[in-house]
Amino acid sequence: MNKTLFKRITMMCIGVLIMGFAVSLCVYANLGTDPCTCLNLGLSSVIGLSFGTWQLIFNSVVLIFTFFLARHLIGIGTIVNMVAIGFLVDYFSGVLKTILPSNPTMVTRVLVMICGVVVLAFTVSLYIYPSLGVSPYDSIAIMLSKFTHIKFHWCRIFCDVAAVLVGFSCGSVIGIGTIITAFCIGPLIKLFNHLIVKIMPMEVKTLAL
Numbered sequence: 783m784n785k786t787l788f789k790r791i792t793m794m795c796i797g798v799l800i801m802g803f804a805v806s807l808c809v810y811a812n813l814g815t816d817p818c819t820c821l822n823l824g825l826s827s828v829i830g831l832s833f834g835t836w837q838l839i840f841n842s843v844v845l846i847f848t849f850f851l852a853r854h855l856i857g858i859g860t861i862v863n864m865v866a867i868g869f870l871v872d873y874f875s876g877v878l879k880t881i882l883p884s885n886p887t888m889v890t891r892v893l894v895m896i897c898g899v900v901v902l903a904f905t906v907s908l909y910i911y912p913s914l915g916v917s918p919y920d921s922i923a924i925m926l927s928k929f930t931h932i933k934f935h936w937c938r939i940f941c942d943v944a945a946v947l948v949g950f951s952c953g954s955v956i957g958i959g960t961i962i963t964a965f966c967i968g969p970l971i972k973l974f975n976h977l978i979v980k981i982m983p984m985e986v987k988t989l990a991l
Contacts, residue, residue: 790912793982794859797909801863802870804905807898809871810878811891814960816902816967817942817949818919819871824952837868844918852925857915864918895959902963903970910971911978923968938968 808815815823826836841864848855883890910916916924923938930937942964950956 790914791858794909794912794914795862797905797907798859798863798866799870801902801905801909802867803874804898804902805867805871806874806878807894807901808959808963809875810882810886811895811898811959812955812957813891813895814955814957814963816899816963817945817960820949820954820956820960821945821952822868822949824949824954827954828952832872834868834872837871838865841918844922848918848921848925852921852928855916855921855924857913859909859912860915860917860921863909863916867917895962899959899963899966900970903967904974906967906971907974907978911975911982935968935972938971939965942967 805816805819808819809823814820822837822840823833825840826833829836831839845856845860845864848860882894886894906920910920919941923934923941926932926937926941927934946956946960946964
């Protein structure tokens with residue numbers, strides 16, 4: 783394995799790992815999770831499956847569509863993300879319950895939520911940048927942008943708002959964190975993409991978001 787490939791795989795794995803932690807922060811804050819988590823928390827509760835199990839099923843279904851419409855978005859990063867992220871959220875949520883207050887103040891919840899949203903956007907950029915595949919959910923906005931020729935961040939906002947509406951209809955908690963994430967995660971991802979490219983340049987073709 784050459785050094786560049788090792789660096790790309792390491793970056794992708796670190797991104798997915800920290801992403802699980804970022805999502806668990808949003809869950810702990812209980813001010814509304816990110817749109818994808820909101821969607822899957824609602825659907826998993828309705829269906830009666832654990833979040834991790836349903837997340838894997840949901841990602842598998844979306845992956846089928848991605849394979850036929852934009853298979854260049856599928857790679858080892860796709861598999862790692864779709865298999866690991868739900869269970870990482872389950873794990874980190876359990877850890878946070880043991881080290882953080884069970885009844886946090888509103889100030890603590892807001893700070894944790896802001897931290898979760900920013901870290902989540904950064905980790906999405908971190909695992910997408912090595913071009914080893916994107917998560918099935920992230921691929922939806924990328925495919926929509928490609929086929930409609932609408933800028934990625936607008937497509938991402940559309941997908942996130944739709945996910946929030948479905949999640950809310952299924953009983954997910956909607957809060958200020960959900961709204962902020964739905965409208966800000968796309969632009970934040972774009973911002974971090976530019977920063978990461980400048981800070982950690984690699985000789986690899988990256989997605990133009």
